[in-house]
Amino acid sequence: MITPDQETGTKLWHLVKNHDHSDHKEGDRGSKMVSEIYLTRLLATKGTLQKFVDDLFETVFSTAHRGSALPLAIKYMFDFLDEQADLRQITDPDVRHTWKSNCLPLRFWVNVIKNPQFVFDIHKSSITDACLSVVAQTFMDSCSTSEHRLGKDSPSNKLLYAKDIPNYKTWVERYYRDIGKMPAISDQDMDAYLVEQSRLHANEFNSLSALSELYFYVNKYREEVSARPERPAA
Template sequence: MLSNLSAGVFIQIDPDVDEDQTKNPERKKLKLKEVHLTKLLSTKVAVHSFVEKLFRSIWGLTLSRSPFAVKYFFDFLDTQAENMKITDPDVLHIWKTNSLPLRFWINILKNPQFVFDMEKTPHMDGCLSVIAQAFMDSFSLSEMQLGKYAPTNKLLYAKDIPKFKQEVKMYYKQIRDQSPVTPAEFKDFLHEESKKHENEFNEAAALKELYKFIERYFTEIKQKLDENGVPAELKEQLQHVKQSFDGLKSCSWS
């Protein structure tokens, strides 16, 4: 059937979709969604290998070893869970997921212009949102309940998500099973990373932000240090740092 004749635009659609539009609008919506989903699935097949490669480059481990920063931080979360006597593995899964995949990687997946010199068009934005949704679903602990009214972006990767979820669980397990990063190793790592960016980092701006945080939460920080029984020397150093910054309030940070 042809529609929009007056505008000179001709679109071929299923007669069943156009029939009784006013009487059964929901049927029309579902029919159009089925047609739309079929076309999207064809497109998904064309790019699926690239999406899989992207995901596995994120949660895969090069030479069976995670980056030092990731291992160090995940071990920190494990330690916090032990200190709080949290034994539910789902809690740790959520902590780690919220701190790295959902806070960092999702932002990059949805906004590649942050990393690459490119323009993100509205069409590209819609496509990236579908990929980002699949990535988020891969880290989710809840089971998807999909019906005929489920959003298209979830239906596209519905069959792949269970496999991705298993890979994510293995990713977290492999990192946890690795040998810990020693303080000396992490210090060397930070030193090497600092050398790479020594001409890009604005120390004054970073110090200013740290001072603003210390000034705002100084009482709470001191209380936590007391509760955790840290050495008196460390508390004295913190007090000295704050006093030093207090004396520089009138200076120009640049």
């Protein structure tokens, strides 16, 4: 964008024009034009990535379209949560839904989506981080049981996937429902599964190094760890 200047003849601007400049007038479309350009590029980028986001969500929230069997630990953990809810006579389905969301999608998957460098040997640029934050926020909204009310003042990352979130929510509900219908996992089967996983990955971790890190941590906070909390007075 070029603006005439009396001294040099021209003045170069980036996409955003300085509104404090003397030639700024009421009703200038500069900022509006920049917003329109940004929105157009935002929607175009979303359209390009839509298939990949859909594939990710469908893979995570599906017992069939995973490429591999559902890990036994997920079924075992979800059954445990349902048993605890029954034990405490919690009949609100939203509570059970929230428990499961906090244990797996919001605890594990959001962290992986937001920080791919935890899994892959890659560099995450600031632009990539911003894009992944939008996907992670959409993921979290899809696991929520509350209704999302959006308005003109809502942030763009909320508005971007507003029409997709209801569909994603049905995937989450179907995922939890399908897991609930699967055959229960016995304690013996779970123990055998953990032993097999330990055998398969026995050479991938350094046990002595892990114990060393635990020792340094416990040694640093040994007073706090060994201290017993005082019992409240009767």
